[in-house]
Amino acid sequence: xxxxxxxxxxxxxxxxxxxxxKKHLWLYAFFRVISILAITPFPLITxxxxxxxxxxxxxxxxxxxxxxxxxxxxxxLVSMKVAVRFxxxxxxxxxxxxxxxxxxxxxFMHFRFLDSVQTGRLLSKYTFDTNNIEFTLILIVTAVLPExxxxxxxxxxxxxxxxxxxxxxxxxxxxxxxxxxxxxxPIEASNHAVRxxxxxxxxxxxxxxxxxxxxxxxxxxxxxxxxxxxxxDAYSDERxxxxxxxxxxxxxxxxxxxxxxxxxxxxxxxxxxEDKLTLGAMVALVAxxxxxxxxxxxxxxxxMQYLLGAESFRSIxxxxxxxxxxxxxxxxxxxxxxxxxxxxxxxxAYDERTPEVIRDFSTTIKAxxxxxxxxPSGSGKSTLVSLMLGFYAATEGEIHVDGVPQNAIDIRxxxxxxxxxxxxxxxxxxxxxxxxxxxxxSASIEEVHEAALNANALEFIEELPDGFDTKVxxxxxxxxxxxxxxIAIARxxxxxxxxxxxxxxxxxxxxxxxxxxxxxxxxxxxGRTTITIAHRLSTIRNADRIIVLKKGKKVSEGTWDELxxxxxxxxxxxxxxx
Numbered sequence: 001x002x003x004x005x006x007x008x009x010x011x012x013x014x015x016x017x018x019x020x021x022k023k024h025l026w027l028y029a030f031f032r033v034i035s036i037l038a039i040t041p042f043p044l045i046t047x048x049x050x051x052x053x054x055x056x057x058x059x060x061x062x063x064x065x066x067x068x069x070x071x072x073x074x075x076x077l078v079s080m081k082v083a084v085r086f087x088x089x090x091x092x093x094x095x096x097x098x099x100x101x102x103x104x105x106x107x108f109m110h111f112r113f114l115d116s117v118q119t120g121r122l123l124s125k126y127t128f129d130t131n132n133i134e135f136t137l138i139l140i141v142t143a144v145l146p147e148x149x150x151x152x153x154x155x156x157x158x159x160x161x162x163x164x165x166x167x168x169x170x171x172x173x174x175x176x177x178x179x180x181x182x183x184x185x186p187i188e189a190s191n192h193a194v195r196x197x198x199x200x201x202x203x204x205x206x207x208x209x210x211x212x213x214x215x216x217x218x219x220x221x222x223x224x225x226x227x228x229x230x231x232x233d234a235y236s237d238e239r240x241x242x243x244x245x246x247x248x249x250x251x252x253x254x255x256x257x258x259x260x261x262x263x264x265x266x267x268x269x270x271x272x273x274e275d276k277l278t279l280g281a282m283v284a285l286v287a288x289x290x291x292x293x294x295x296x297x298x299x300x301x302x303x304m305q306y307l308l309g310a311e312s313f314r315s316i317x318x319x320x321x322x323x324x325x326x327x328x329x330x331x332x333x334x335x336x337x338x339x340x341x342x343x344x345x346x347x348x349a350y351d352e353r354t355p356e357v358i359r360d361f362s363t364t365i366k367a368x369x370x371x372x373x374x375x376p377s378g379s380g381k382s383t384l385v386s387l388m389l390g391f392y393a394a395t396e397g398e399i400h401v402d403g404v405p406q407n408a409i410d411i412r413x414x415x416x417x418x419x420x421x422x423x424x425x426x427x428x429x430x431x432x433x434x435x436x437x438x439x440x441x442s443a444s445i446e447e448v449h450e451a452a453l454n455a456n457a458l459e460f461i462e463e464l465p466d467g468f469d470t471k472v473x474x475x476x477x478x479x480x481x482x483x484x485x486x487i488a489i490a491r492x493x494x495x496x497x498x499x500x501x502x503x504x505x506x507x508x509x510x511x512x513x514x515x516x517x518x519x520x521x522x523x524x525x526x527g528r529t530t531i532t533i534a535h536r537l538s539t540i541r542n543a544d545r546i547i548v549l550k551k552g553k554k555v556s557e558g559t560w561d562e563l564x565x566x567x568x569x570x571x572x573x574x575x576x577x578x
Contacts, residue, residue: 094137130312204228339528368529372545502533504533556570
């Protein structure tokens, strides 16, 4: 495991995970115990008032016990207020840590895994599942554990008053066992089905929302709605079953506990008539019955929420414990990266069931050299770059960086020395300043301005009403293609990379935008290793070397003049474009 890789949740249940967070909750627990201890004597005080004060007609004693009760109530109120203040902060500390670990884990997941999983499913884990765990955690620490502790103390107090009361209270214990036996397994299975249906729905919704222009452009709104309706109906059906189970459990439990309360009062009345119980003890028990039975309600409600939280925890645990992480274990630092990249008989297939997309590829890209990869679609140009950056591991062969095997270097340290400008550059929602600074967050405003100037972006930025503070919208939709490209170039310039990758970065631009972007590229490429993946061959005329690919194999290489003067794959590409 890499030193930065987040620790999983191996062999942990939700309860074990929550127990492991007790270091965050001890101050809340301390004040909560004080609040419970403060109100525990109430049944004893009630019994004394009825059996002693009222029997002796001693009003002063009544006021004395009332004063003690009010004082204890004030202690309870103050300690609860302090406890809740600590709880609000502590719970969010726990959830922030969990969300941070989950998001950090995503940054280590193998691209083969990420390519096969809908983004909506991952978002569901990050948002909905963590919220479920938060609700479960809050219910445990604010209701279940305190109520159990309070009920235990209360039953001990009732037993102290009269041992017969323990027998009456004890008859409620079998209820929970019966409920657990008949309901918990079906509820657990229902929660699992609901979670899977929700992830299917969220995943498909995310895809359609991300591709809303495609849906409208092809006039497929009806088809998209039908698909979403089917997934929504499947989710609704699972929720119906889940709600029926939960509500059925609720009314059965209410009926059983109400019947027990009636029987308990009748039993107390019989004991009073038989002189085996005082009237004060009966009043104390009747007043305490709701609290004694409360754990049954709380544990049952908690169990329903816990099963939801446990399913969500299982969902997160699947990701956190997943072995689909990047294979790189190297820790060797290259020092100051020069930028020499060597491919030694590299082959690659995305999985065992698909053919190889790279076949026995070998070349050495010297430090500071500008090399272009060209070839028809599907020839493996972008895949070579993904292999170089370690997004995927070669099936066969090796890649060396400055003479060091790729599996020996710290791959993330190497990536910090690289920058990539793609055909469809993704900009993050935020300002232009935020997006350029993403290349190097510590950069000064002067450095950002200089990068924008060299990327031919400063002029159009200064013409905007808010300048660098202009909001770009999600994925940069408020900017034209050429403007997005120049912002991406400024971001790469600010990074000052040793290795620059240009992945078909001008293929979608008009002539004027391409001219401005190409000028910026030429400045950006100076003094650094540059790899260009080209669709428009005119953009690589000045490359030091051009490598022509076809079906994952290198079929020729040389300078522009060398390749353009001889028959072969490059000549075919030139003729096709002319």
